Each structure stands twice: as structure tokens, then as C-alpha cells.
Amino acid sequence: MRERQDLIAGALLGLAIGDAAGWPSARHRAALLPPWTRRLHRELDAFAETEQVTSLPVPFALNQPTAPLRLGPSDDAEWVAWTLTWLGAASKPLTRGDVHERWRTAATNGTLPRGRISVAAAADALRRDVDPPVTGHDNPHHFDDAAAVRAVAAGLVADGSGTAATLAGWDAEVTNAGDGVSAARAVAATIARLVRGEPLATAWAAAAAEHVPPDTLLADNLARAQVATAGVTTAADAVPLLDEPAGHVYSYGVAAAQTLPVAVALALAAERGGEPPIAAVTAAACLPTLADSAPPLTGALAGAAHGLSALPTTWAERCRRLAGCCAPDLAGLDLVELAGSIEERTIL
Amino acid sequence: MRDRARGCLLGLAIGDAMGAPAENLTAEQIAARWGTVTGFLTDRPSGTDDTEYAAFSALLLLDHGARLTSEHVADAWITHLAGQSGGFSGAGFSELGTIENLRAGLRPPASGRHLHSWSDGLAMRAAVHGVYAAGDPLLAARLATVDGAVSHDGEGVHAGVAVAAAVAVAMTGNASAAEVGAAALAAVPADSWTARSLRSALVHAGDVPALLDAVVVRSYPWTDLAPEAVALAFGAFLAAGGGFADAVTGAVSMGRDADTTAAIAGALAGALGGLDAVPARWREQIGPVTGRCLGEVVAGLHPLDLADRLADHLEDE
Numbered sequence: 043m044r045e046r047q048d049l050i051a052g053a054l055l056g057l058a059i060g061d062a063a064g065w066p067s068a069r070h071r072a073a074l075l076p077p078w079t080r081r082l083h084r085e086l087d088a089f090a091e092t093e094q095v096t097s098l099p100v101p102f103a104l105n106q107p108t109a110p111l112r113l114g115p116s117d118d119a120e121w122v123a124w125t126l127t128w129l130g131a132a133s134k135p136l137t138r139g140d141v142h143e144r145w146r147t148a149a150t151n152g153t154l155p156r157g158r159i160s161v162a163a164a165a166d167a168l169r170r171d172v173d174p175p176v177t178g179h180d181n182p183h184h185f186d187d188a189a190a191v192r193a194v195a196a197g198l199v200a201d202g203s204g205t206a207a208t209l210a211g212w213d214a215e216v217t218n219a220g221d222g223v224s225a226a227r228a229v230a231a232t233i234a235r236l237v238r239g240e241p242l243a244t245a246w247a248a249a250a251a252e253h254v255p256p257d258t259l260l261a262d263n264l265a266r267a268q269v270a271t272a273g274v275t276t277a278a279d280a281v282p283l284l285d286e287p288a289g290h291v292y293s294y295g296v297a298a299a300q301t302l303p304v305a306v307a308l309a310l311a312a313e314r315g316g317e318p319p320i321a322a323v324t325a326a327a328c329l330p331t332l333a334d335s336a337p338p339l340t341g342a343l344a345g346a347a348h349g350l351s352a353l354p355t356t357w358a359e360r361c362r363r364l365a366g367c368c369a370p371d372l373a374g375l376d377l378v379e380l381a382g383s384i385e386e387r388t389i390l
Numbered sequence: 391m392r393d394r395a396r397g398c399l400l401g402l403a404i405g406d407a408m409g410a411p412a413e414n415l416t417a418e419q420i421a422a423r424w425g426t427v428t429g430f431l432t433d434r435p436s437g438t439d440d441t442e443y444a445a446f447s448a449l450l451l452l453d454h455g456a457r458l459t460s461e462h463v464a465d466a467w468i469t470h471l472a473g474q475s476g477g478f479s480g481a482g483f484s485e486l487g488t489i490e491n492l493r494a495g496l497r498p499p500a501s502g503r504h505l506h507s508w509s510d511g512l513a514m515r516a517a518v519h520g521v522y523a524a525g526d527p528l529l530a531a532r533l534a535t536v537d538g539a540v541s542h543d544g545e546g547v548h549a550g551v552a553v554a555a556a557v558a559v560a561m562t563g564n565a566s567a568a569e570v571g572a573a574a575l576a577a578v579p580a581d582s583w584t585a586r587s588l589r590s591a592l593v594h595a596g597d598v599p600a601l602l603d604a605v606v607v608r609s610y611p612w613t614d615l616a617p618e619a620v621a622l623a624f625g626a627f628l629a630a631g632g633g634f635a636d637a638v639t640g641a642v643s644m645g646r647d648a649d650t651t652a653a654i655a656g657a658l659a660g661a662l663g664g665l666d667a668v669p670a671r672w673r674e675q676i677g678p679v680t681g682r683c684l685g686e687v688v689a690g691l692h693p694l695d696l697a698d699r700l701a702d703h704l705e706d707e
Contacts, residue, residue, distance in 0.1 A: 162609035180583040180617070182610040185505065220544070259503040262496075286494075291487045292505040293612075299505075 048349035049237040050198050051381035055353055056319055056345015057122060057194055058115040058361040058377055060337030063327040070116035071367045072101040073156070079104060115361050115377075117157070118191045118338040120369045123380060124155050125195035125213065127372070135388040141212040142174045155369035157217075158296060159183040164217040175215035178223070185259075187298040187335050189214030189226035194342045196226075197233025199387045206234035207253055209389055218298075221260040225298035227253040229339070236346035242313050246306055246343070259299040263287050267303035268310075275315035277308045277325035284308070288331045295331035304332055305339035312344060319344030320354050350378070393664040394561050395521045395701035397634075399693035400668055401660025402444055402517050403676045405638045405652030407435035412648035414613055417598060420645050427643040435675050438683065439480035440653040443515040445679050445688040446470070447537055448696045451522045455703070456529060460498035460539040467540060468492050470687040480683040482614050484509035488541040498539040507543035508583075510619035512550030514650045517657035519550075520557025521700045530558035531577045542616075548584035549616030551577050553654055556624075560632075560661035567632030570658060571624050587617035588624060595628035598644055606646065613647040622646060623654035634659040634667040 061067055072080055079102065086099035101111055128144050129136070148154040149168040154161070160183035167177040178184055193210035200206035210230030214223040228249045235245035254261050267287045271280040284304045288295065295301070305326060312322035322344045326337040345353060358378075366373025411431040412420050424431055446466075454462050471478075471485075472492050478485055487504030516534040523530035534554035538547040555577035560570045571592055578584045587605050594601035605621040613619075622644050630636030637659040641652040660668055681689025 159609055163607050166607070166609060176586070180586060182508075182607050182612075182615055262500060262503065289490075289505070291490055292483055297505050 045239065045349070046237055047382065048351050049239070049346055050384055051378055052319070052349035052351070052353060053194060053198060053233055053237060053342050053346035054122065054377045054381045055350050055358050055362060056323065056341035056343075057191075057338045058119040058341070059320070059345075059353065059357045060323045060326060060339070060341030061115040061118040062113050062357075062361045063323055064333035064335075064337045065327070065330065066334040067114070067116040068101045068111055071110045071114065071365050073367045074110035074365060075103060075106050079106060110365060110367065113360055114363070114365055116365065117368045118335055119361075119377065120155055120364055120367065120372055121157065121188070121192050122195045123364060123372055123375055123377065124369050125192045126199065126380060126384065129195060129199050129387060130383065130385065132387070135390040136209065137390045138212045141209070142216060145174070145216045153371070157368065158186055158188045159294070160186045160188045160217045160222065168216075175219065178215045178217050179219040181217065181219065183294075183296075184219040185221050185298060186218065186294075186296045187222065187225060187301045187339065188296070189218045189222055190229045190298045190302055191335055191338060193226035193230040194233055196230040197346075198237065198384055200230065200234050201386045201388050203231040203234040203249065205387075205389055206230035207249070209387070221258055221297070221299045224254050224258065224260055225302045229302070229342070233342065233346050236343070242309060242343065242347040245347075246310070260302065263299045263303040264306065267307040271307045271311050274311050276317060277312040277315075277322040280308055280311040281325050281328045284329060288329050290331065295333075296335055301332050301336040301339055304329060304336045305343060308336075308340050309343040309347070313347070319348050319352055320357060350381075391524060391561070391704045392698055392701040393666070394524070394563060394661050395697040395704075396694050397660030397664040397666075397668055398517055398521050398557060398561070398657045399444070399448075399660070399697040399700075400665065400673060400676055401634060401638070401656030401658075402653045403437050403441045403656075403693045404668065404672050405641065405654070405656030406437045406440040406649045407676065408638055409642045409648035409650070409652030410436065410438050412642050412645050415645040415648070417602065417643060417645050420643055427639040429639070429672065430675060431642070437676070437679060438649050439482070439485070440514040440650050441693065442480075442679055442681070442683040442688050443485075443511065444518050444653075445691045445693070445696055446684055447515045448518040448700055449687070450537065451518060451533070452699050456523075456533065458533060458536050460536050463537050463540045464492060464498050464501060471684065474685060478683060482506065482509050482511050484511040484541055484546065484614075499543065502539055502541050502543045502546075506546075506614070508545040508616050509542065509614045510546070510549060510616040510647060510650050511614075512538040512542045512546050513553045513616050513620050514653055516550035516554040517557045517654065517661070518696075518700060519554040520661065521561060521697065522703075523554070523558045524561035524701075524704055525558060527555035527558040527573050527577060530554040545583045546616045548578040548582050549620045552584060552588060552620050553623075553657070557657055557661045560658055563662075563664070565662070567628055567630075567662065570632065570662060571628050574620070574624060583617040584620060587621040591621040591625040591628065595625045601625045602644065614650075619647050619651050620654065622651040623658070626651065626655045627658045630659065632659055632662045634663050635669055
């Protein structure tokens with residue numbers, strides 16, 4: 043049982059560390075500073091373009107508190123913690139209707155954390171009395187990984203991998219459809235298997251076989267990433283091979299069919315070489331396009347496979363507390379304590 | 391039939407050129423800058439990607455007719471488009487996503503599965519399938535699906551199918567505007583975003599704020615969503631009762647992806663009313679395609695000439 047607790051905490055802290063490692067984290071956390079600091083940032087960006095200088099602005103505090111800009115987790119860790127919080131408070135067993143109702147309540151009473159385009163579009167639809175799954179289907183970013191990230195929570199609380207996938211699917215269909223939902227189901231099932239001690243390669247293979255339909259962009263990109271990195275035994279070596287699957291046409295790098303294949307490929311590459319989870323996570327942060335969510339997904343997988351005890355203390359100590367940059371109510375929440383409070387949920 | 395084919399393709403080109411300056415603007419910005427839209431917004435209007443991709447799809451129909459396959463389409467994209475160096479002027483995410491996929495060796499339908507498979511890039515070119523399949527919305531839908539599988543998936547294909555089927559019905563010359571709208575809706579799965587968006591267009595046609603509020607996703611920064619674009623196009627077409635000038639200017643004045651929505655509205659109204667429905671002063675402004683977006687393969691083609699060639703087999707039968 044002690045080992046299970048270690049693996050659960052490893053998933054959460056691995057995710058938080060990955061969240062912190064990607065460059066977008068500082069931009070998300072800068073939301074805690076007054077808006078004028080971000081306006082000046084945009085002006086400095088324009089200045090660099092006009093003056094043709096290569097000094098690019100970074101989020102800065104000027105005369106404001108610097109704490110928000112320290113290395114630390116941001117949106118993805120807060121979304122998983124928010125999901126764990128309401129899952130933990132729910133009367134069990136949970137139903138599909140309970141899950142959808144929780145979303146509608148949060149969207150209408152204004153307590154939904156700041157989130158991706160898929161989340162904002164779904165929240166808008168919920169407030170117009172549109173019901174899931176239409177809120178996730180008629181959604182311009184139905185393909186993104188917002189639900190796949192939240193699915194880590196379902197994987198941690200569910201009483202088995204099947205329950206995890208079902209629960210994650212109910213949550214995912216509020217904001218996503220197609221690959222966005224498949225990715226969530228696969229992540230939840232994988233995490234549920236990992237915290238029960240299964241090795242990463244078999245846990246992922248079983249979850250993917252069950253939850254990723256063939257002939258989808260997600261399935262194609264998973265295969266592509268796997269083929270590209272098959273001969274590589276360190277996560278760092280795999281990074282340049284994953285630039286192609288990352289894609290550079292679209293303006294946002296958060297499609298589940300981009301980030302999950304990269305996260306899986308890097309976690310498996312590190313696994314093959316006997317590298318610790320942090321090697322996979324820091325490698326994921328080296329693909330700038332996907333640096334918002336590929337690192338946290340990588341960290342959740344590798345962390346759940348090896349536990350908190352396999353994560354560097356330096357990172358874990360720095361990343362265990364939430365900033366509240368997307369969910370203000372969660373500011374200061376300790377993820378290690380949250381991991382310790384997780385109870386199994388059944389569903390109806 | 392030739393007359394309605396000409397009205398359709400010329401209508402598409404006029405809508406494209408009239409909407410281009412208003413692309414990505416809001417209805418308020420357009421009203422502030424130009425007042426009530428009554429015609430072209432610039433002295434030298436020019437067509438964009440909508441007309442050029444429609445011309446490209448027309449060439450495929452002229453080469454292969456109803457035997458067109460997605461393999462033919464993919465080969466043509468590779469031959470004429472994927473080899474171009476540099477960017478693709480005027481193209482959207484879906485076009486470059488497709489070209490990247492084709493360059494990587496993917497074939498349809500995998501080539502159409504990218505992050506913008508639901509863009510309005512098929513809807514903007516699918517009127518030609520309706521012209522070729524005049525009176526046969528099922529054939530028009532099938533041809534649009536075949537063409538679209540190369541570059542789109544899901545809602546992107548549905549929206550193209552809606553336009554193709556509606557144009558096929560408009561081409562008969564004995565349909566009402568409402569029947570044309572109904573044909574679009576009948577051609578797509580009832581439980582699709584495109585169908586829900588088209589139903590909003592039917593309900594809110596004539597009430598611009600209500601239509602925009604119903605179909606525009608505010609938290610998304612781009613304007614290229616196919617369900618939204620066809621809803622705005624059909625909304626303008628229906629509010630005008632199928633009348634050409636009001637359909638096109640109505641679409642332009644709503645902004646968003648205005649060149650595409652106005653091109654679709656113009657194609658619908660032109661097919662319904664024929665060439666005579668198109669104001670002469672607008673007709674004169676449309677010349678051959680420049681090839682600015684797609685290059686030599688379409689440069690010099692005139693919409694009227696393409697219309698005649700697409701209608702040839704209709705006259706024979």
C-alpha cells in the first residue's frame with residue numbers, strides 16, 4: 043500500500059514538475075501579476091520586432107512580487123488538482139450526470155478555472171444550456187489535450203483501469219470529442235494501471251489498444267512517434283526525432299494527437315535506457331511547440347511508473363505547491379498532501 | 391443550365407473578391423469603415439484562394455467527371471501544389487496541413503486528418519461539384535466527399551457536402567431559396583455541428599446579431615470554422631430570399647471569413663438566379679484567375695469559361 047501511495051504522488055508531482063519545466067508555465071503564472079506587466083511584455087515583443095533586436099522579453103515583475111515568476115507548476119497541475127478536489131468531494135458512486143452537472147455548476151457560478159480554448163468554448167456552451175457531449179463536439183478545439191491532462195485525476199481515483207477510462211470519458215466529453223476524448227480515456231487507463239504496479243510499456247500498450255481507435259490522427263501520430271524513436275535509448279536522443287510529429291502549421295501546440303504521442307515516446311525511450319523520470323520530462327520541455335502540455339503528460343506517465351521516490355527532491359520541493367494562476371482557490375495547495383488524501387471512487 | 395453554371399461560378403468569384411477586404415473583421419468594424427455594403431469595397435477587387443481552389447477542383451471534374459477518386463485529387467495536389475516552394479499565399483491552415491501530410495507520404499483520408507480538418511476550405515470550393523452534378527444532390531455530395539477526403543475530415547467534409555448539394559438543387563432553376571437551404575441540411579448528418587449550425591441559420595436568417603451570437607465561438611480566435619462559415623453564408627442567402635446582390639452584400643457585411651462566406655452565398659444565389667441575376671457592373675469586374683495562390687495550374691482560367699466547360703455534359707444529356 044505504501045508503494046501505491048508513492049506511485050500516486052509520483053504521478054501528481056511528475057505532472058507538476060513537467061508543467062513547471064515547460065516555458066509556457068512562466069507565462070501562465072504571470073497572470074498573478076497586474077495586467078500592465080503583461081501589456082509591457084507585449085510592447086517589448088513589438089519593440090524587438092521593430093528594432094530588429096534578438097533580446098526577447100521574458101515575463102517580468104518590475105516593481106511587483108517576484109514569487110509568481112519562480113519555477114513552478116501552472117495550468118495543468120491546477121486542472122488536475124481541481125478535478126481531484128471535486129472528485130474527492132463527490133458522493134459516490136459517480137454517474138455521468140453527476141460529472142456533467144459539476145461542470146455546469148462551475149461554468150455558471152464562475153468557479154471554473156481558466157483553461158484552454160476547448161474549455162472556454164465548452165463553458166460558454168454550458169452557460170447557454172447546451173448539454174454535453176455537444177459542448178465538447180461542437181467545439182473548435184475538440185481535439186486538444188485539456189481532457190487528457192485532467193484524465194490523470196480519473197486514473198488516480200478510479201477503482202480500476204476500466205472505471206478510470208469511463209470516468210475520464212464522461213469528463214472529457216464535456217470539453218472534447220474524437221481524439222481529445224480517446225486520449226483522455228487512454229491516459230486515465232494507463233495511470234490506473236501504473237499506480238497498481240504495472241510496467242509502463244505494458245500499461246500503455248493495453249490502454250492504447252483498448253481506447254485509441256485505429257484510423258485516427260491520434261493513432262497515426264502514436265505510430266509515427268513510436269517508429270521514429272524505436273531505436274533510441276535516451277529521451278534526449280529522441281527529441282529531434284519528434285520535431286516532425288510535433289507539427290508547425292497551426293498556431294497552438296496542444297492537440298492530443300501531438301502531445302500524447304510525444305509524451306509516450308519520451309517516457310518509453312527513458313524507460314528503455316533505464317533513465318529516471320526527470321530525463322523524460324526535461325527532454326519533453328525541449329520541444330518548444332509542445333512545451334505547454336507534453337512535459338506534464340510525460341511527467342505523469344513516468345512519475346506514476348516510478349513514484350515520488352524516483353523524482354529529484356530539488357524538483358519535487360519546488361513544484362509541490364500550486365500558484366493559483368488558473369484556479370485562484372487552489373493557491374498554496376500542497377500536491378503531496380493532496381496525493382495522500384486520494385480515496386478510490388466507484389461509478390454507476 | 392449553362393446560364394446558371396455561369397451565375398454560380400461568377401457569383402463565387404464576386405463574393406470572394408467583395409468579401410476579401412472584410413475578411414476577419416467584425417460586422418461593426420465593416421459598418422464603421424464602409425457603411426452599408428452595396429458593392430465592391432475597393433476600386434480594384436481581386437479574387438483570393440476561394441476562387442482559385444474552386445477552379446482547381448473544377449479542373450479535376452473536367453478531367454475525371456463522375457469517376458473522380460480521392461487518389462486523383464491527391465495526385466493533382468502533389469503534382470501542382472505540393473511541389474511549390476515557399477508559402478501558399480492566401481491559403482489557410484487546412485491547405486498547408488494537407489500539403490505537409492502529402493509531402494510526408496500520407497494518402498487520403500489520412501492526408502485530410504490534420505488540426506484543421508474542420509476548416510471551411512472544402513466548403514469554399516465545393517460549389518463546382520454542385521454545378522457538375524446539377525439536379526443530383528446525392529452525386530454532388532459524393533463528389534465533394536471524394537474531393538474533400540484529401541484535405542478535410544468530419545465537419546470540414548460535412549460543410550462542403552452541404553454547399554455542393556445545395557448548389558445542385560439551386561441549379562435546377564425551379565427550387566425556392568428555402569428548398570436550397572433544406573437541401574444543404576438534408577445532405578449532412580442530423581447529429582453534426584454543421585447541421586446544428588445550419589439549423590441556426592434557418593432560424594436566425596435576417597437577424598444578424600442573433601445569427602452571429604448563435605454560430606460564432608467567441609473563445610476561438612480564427613474565423614475559418616466550416617460550421618460557422620456555412621451558417622453565415624446560408625443565413626445571408628436565405629435572408630435575401632436567394633436574391634443575388636443582397637445575399638452577397640449580406641454575407642460580406644457580417645465579416646468573419648467574409649471572402650469565403652460571400653463566395654458561398656454568391657455561388658448559391660448565382661446558381662439559383664443564373665447570370666442575369668448578377669448585376670452587370672459587378673460582372674465586369676471579374677477577370678481571369680491570377681494564380682496568386684495556386685500558380686500556373688489555375689492562372690488565366692476564367693470563371694465563365696470553367697462554368698461553360700462544367701455545364702457541357704449537362705447540355706449533352
